[in-house]
Amino acid sequence: MNFTLLKEFFAGFLRTRRIGRHFRRLALLDSLPQTDAGGIGRELPQTLSHSLVEAAHSDPAALLFRLDSHSDGLSQAQADQVRERTGPNEIEHEKPLSWRQHLWLSYRNPFNLLLTLLALVSFLTDDMKATTVIGTMVVLSTLLRFWQEARASKAADALKALVSNTASVLRPGQVRAAEVPIVQLVPGDVIHLSAGDMIPADCRVLGAKDLFVAQAAMTGESMPVEKFATQRDASVVNPVALDNLLFMGTNVVSGAATAVVLATGNATYFGALAARVTATDRAPTAFQSGVNTVSWLLIRFMAVMAPLVLFINGYTKGDWMEALLFALSIAVGLTPEMLPMIVTSTLAKGAVILSRRKVIVKRLDAIQNFGAMDVLCTDKTGTLTQDRIFLARHVDVWGEEADEVLDMAYLNSYYQTGLKNLLDVAVLEHAEVHRELQPARNYRKVDEIPFDFNRRRMSVVVSERDDHHELICKGAVDEILAVCTQVRHGDQTEALTPQLLARIRQVTDDLNEEGLRVVAVAMKEVPPTQDTYGVADECGLTLTGYVAFLDPPKESTAAALKALAQHGVAVKVLTGDNGRVTAKICREVGLEQQGLLLGDDIERMDDAELAAAVETHNVFARLSPAHKERIVRRLKAGGHVVGFMGDGINDAPALRAADIGISVDTAVDIAKEAADIILLEKSLMVLEEGVLEGRRTFANMLKYIKMTASSNFGNVFSVLVASAFIPFLPMLPMHLLVQNLLYDVSQIAVPFDNVDDELLRRPQHWQPGEVGRFMVFFGPISSVFDITTFALMWFVFGANTPAHQTLFQSGWFVVGLLTQTLVVHMIRTPKIPFLQSRASAPLMAMTALIMAIGIFLPMGPLAHYFKLQALPPLYFALLPLILLAYVALTQAMKGFYVRRYGWQ
Structure with missing residues (x-):
């Protein structure tokens, strides 16, 4: 007998209800009353509602003073003192049971009650031997379960620590924000937020740039709402309708912000609502x-x-x-x-066993769903490919090498403050461009227009000289072309005609056929008369060229896809990337393409048409988050057990919709919260295991x-x-x-x-x-x-x-x-x-x-x-x-x- 495995098994013994308690924040949010923004505020206690409204209308300096904080945050010693008073940043249902409650729950099941009844009858009929045997069965069963679950609680805490989220917190005297576990946040902490972050506590915005927050779980609002540093309408008294308040459990869709923590744990808006409902398990799988x-x-x-x-x-x-x-x-x-x-x-x-193979199971039932899965939907980048993108080409509009294009792409990536993706990292790896441009000395950032998944582009505005501003925009080719009116080739600039547009598309198509991911770069010069820019300013741009990236396929991908197919799991690729690039990668890894469907095609389909299409197609490109979720739901409705693997903000809806959501430890917060399984290695081989x-x-x-x-x-x-x-x-x-x-x-x-x-x-x-x-x-x-x-x-x-x-x-x-x-x-x-x-x-x-x-x-x-x-x-x-x-x-x-x- 393998006693090492036995020992490890008992140490890691996890029950579904216990471990589920540690990862139930989103499930609880789903169970909260879903009303409009006007109605839900009335469910809050009056004192909490009043304090939130007061904080929203307070002057930032006065608010920080009242919280004994400063613009650069609390010191570590101050934070520790506050935490002693307020406790950890956890809602009440996450606290462990007392040993008495735990012992009772370990005993309380129909089978133990039936045995107890039998022991009682035996005792009353003077059959002490039967009473002893039956009583021993009950005691051993209860104590064994109690001991196993106590060990399980420790194991669950260890697993939770591995995937716990952090917040970027300012500390006086530190150049960079410190990554602090969310559970350690206290009122008065000043935090940085960017796209993909979970809001870790109730906060007041101190500074924001194009900040959009998804708070549908709180208010039922289907669209993200924009937040600002000031409250525009002084007459608003409903907390969730306030422009400058952020609430625990919501998440940043785009933009960036600096905020001060107002309340943590049970004192938050989420904690107050959670106290009014019972934390229930998910619907039975x-x-x-x-x-x-x-x-x-x-x-x-x-x-x-x-x-x-x-x-x-x-x-x-x-x-x-x-x-x-x-x-x-x-x-x-x-x-x-x-x-x-x-x-x-x-x-x-x-x-x-899975934990040894770098797989953390947040919900035990997910293990069986792993085995039942017959369709795996996965993104392309980092799963089929190496997730190590490097800049392969920087060319003008006709595909000729052009250093100017790389310079503009570098400035755009260098000055943006949103979520830097792998493409930005690949551009910023060109240290020689940094030495040549010396952006800190020669350029001054004026403003930025952050990326979002609808525009699929982002812009920065820099000032090289005081006589003009340069708006530099990079993004998906089609989205950039949509806001361009001119084309630059060398020193020549000419209007973007249908003939030039056809030639441009031929150049980008050729790059795509080579397996390169193409990002277009455009710019325009504007007078230095404004300090704030928005999406409306992204117009009349001049297309200057493209930066093309290569993300080679993983060597193990072809073998993993073959193994999954042999085990009856069909792999479908769902990506927001270009269809040509996706198709090229699929061919290289041996995934036989059964049909390519684009997001625009899906948009025109009703549910019945999409249900038929998802059965016959296995590559889906240029998808929005809603498209991914819709595909997963249609597959489930067709009788499939669907797994979805993703790590981005745009993957969260599909992760929740799937029978088994799979993410990685490097994923954004909202994706990790939505997943049932966390991989410490983003690999299809791990999934096959x-x-x-x-x-x-x-x-x-x-x-x-x-x-x-x-x-x-x-x-x-x-x-x-x-x-x-x-x-x-x-x-x-x-x-x-x-x-x-x-x-x-x-x-x-x-x-x-x-x-x-x-x-x-x-x-x-x-x-x-x-x-x-x-x-x-x-x-x-x-x-x-x-x-x-x-x-x-x-x-x-x-x-x-x-x-x-x-x-x-x-x-x-x-x-x-x-x-x-x-x-x-x-x-x-x-x-x-x-x-x-x-x-x-x-x-x-x-x-x-x-x-x-x-x-x-x-x-x-x-x-x-x-x-x-x-x-x-x-x-x-x-x-x-x-x-x-x-x-x-x-x-x-x-x-x-x-x-x-x-x-x-």
């Missing part, structure tokens, strides 16, 4: 619904069969109290008390469910037959409980079992109806050999009177336990067990141990204590024949079942 369906199938089966056993035994034996105890024991035996633990431990084991681990996890869970369902059905059928024809109980309640306990213990190693390669080749989905059919097919097989054992004990060994019932019960106890344990190996694979498919060492060892204990109990010194007795030698001569016949019949039935229904 297909995985959760499948587990619940199977659980209730078994519980309903128990609810029907236990009263039937009570009636038959009470009527035929005349001892209703003993019949009641026996029926309750049957109820316990039928109760899938190990199902929650097996499911959770299997998921936890998968999370531990996750898919396989998800399928192993699902296969092992399904093994236990099938074993439990078929064994329970067979046992109850055998009990009904024995109760109807035998003048004593075929097994005492204690025997049933001990047998059930031993069988459950043998299942503990199921999460560590091997899985046949054939079961990993295709996505696995929950099919609750399959469980019922499987139960009916395989359950009665064990009953055949139970009845054979009854006949053997009755006719061969003479155990046919109440005086010899202990011998009868001992004989069935051993056969019942051994066949139940053997079924683990029979049902874990459609192949021939032990020969074509071998269980893992932990499972082999555990089942062998339980079988040995099952034989030892009636034959050893504890037999009297358990009301058993030693069996004759002839019994053990016949026992192997019974077991071999059981194995042979089960294998024959498996062959018939696989041919007719297949094997999941």
Whole structure:
């Protein structure tokens, strides 16, 4: 047995509800009342609403003074003092449970309550042995779960620390803003915000440039709202309608700002609203619904069969109290008390293994969704490609080398303060341009017009001399051409005619065909008469040329795509990039293009047309965030289990819409918050490993469910037959409980079992109806050999009177336990067990141990204590024949079942 893996597993044991508590901010936001901006403010406490309005209308200097802060922020010592008073920046539902609450939750489940009832009945009937056995089961189950979840809480905190978000905080005397964990923010901290940042607390804007914030989760407003440093309308008293307030849980779409923190944790707008609603889990996933369906199938089966056993035994034996105890024991035996633990431990084991492979699982159910995924939607940059873009060409409008174009692109990237993407980084790597231009000495920044996903361009305005300003704009070719009226070639400038436009498009198309990503550069000179510029100023520009970038494909991409295809996962590329570049990269990595669809095409499609198109196309380019989300939703509506991998602001809606959202640790805050899985390495190879681990996890869970369902059905059928024809109980309640306990213990190693390669080749989905059919097919097989054992004990060994019932019960106890344990190996694979498919060492060892204990109990010194007795030698001569016949019949039935229904 791999004790290192066992130790690591228990250390990393994570339950879905506990770990979900740490990452539920967005889920909670989704559950908040969605009203218009005018209505939601009335749900705030009056004191909080008043303080927010007062802060919004205060003079910045007075506000900072009231917060004991300064324009350059709090010192570390001041921040620590404030934190002692206000506490960490967390909302209340994220705080850990007390140990008493945790212990109660560990105990409180229907199965423990049922066992407790049975123990109480045993105690009242003076059956202290049964009381002790049942009580021990309850105590051990509760304490084990309590211990595992306490360890899980620490593991969850460690995982959370790995993906926790930070804020850029000003500290006096520091040149650069410090990256501080959001949880450490305090009122009075001055922070920098830029595109992609989550708003970490309630803040007042001190300075802003084209700041747009998405606060739909708070107010229901579908469009981002612009925020300013001042409140324009002094009569506004609704906090969310104020121009200069930012709220925890919203996010910056574009622009930049400096803001002071007003409130943190429970004192925030978000905290006040969160206190008014219950933090609930997400809507049940297909995985959760499948587990619940199977659980209730078994519980309903128990609810029907236990009263039937009570009636038959009470009527035929005349001892209703003993019949009641026996029926309750049957109820316990039928109760899938190990199902929650097996499911959770299997998921936890998968999370531990994935963590070794640089995959952090935020939500345990996502592991099974990994295995069920049959469509993976992914971006192009950094996934198919190396995510290491370098500047390959800088050319004029006709494709000839031009240093002037590189100079303008450099100034644009150097002076912009928004989210610098990889293209900007590639431009800024040209240190020789910096030395030549010396921007700090020769240029002065006047203003900037930040990038947004609708314009797909950004501009800076610089002053080289005092007699004019230069507006330098770079962005997507089509969007730049839309605001250009002239073209410059060398020293010549001419009007942009349709003929020139066609020639320009030919040049850019040729660059795209080479696999280069083309960014156009344009400019215009304007008089130095204004200090503030906006989108309206992006007009009448002169196209000067292009900077072209190369992002080579990853060497591992082709192999990863091939592996995913072999495992039944279709890969679809969703990108905002140029269609030609995307198609070229797809060809290079071996992704056979089944059709290219552009964002403009999607815009013209209704849902029915798009639903058909997403089935036949696998490359989608020039997409907006709304397009990506819409594609994912259409795929889900078509019956697919969809994964989406993204790391940008524009990926957040699709990440939330997908069955499994996948992001990376270097992603923007909002993308990491929306994801279910965080990759520490942006690689499709890592995803392939996750898919396989998800399928192993699902296969092992399904093994236990099938074993439990078929064994329970067979046992109850055998009990009904024995109760109807035998003048004593075929097994005492204690025997049933001990047998059930031993069988459950043998299942503990199921999460560590091997899985046949054939079961990993295709996505696995929950099919609750399959469980019922499987139960009916395989359950009665064990009953055949139970009845054979009854006949053997009755006719061969003479155990046919109440005086010899202990011998009868001992004989069935051993056969019942051994066949139940053997079924683990029979049902874990459609192949021939032990020969074509071998269980893992932990499972082999555990089942062998339980079988040995099952034989030892009636034959050893504890037999009297358990009301058993030693069996004759002839019994053990016949026992192997019974077991071999059981194995042979089960294998024959498996062959018939696989041919007719297949094997999941």
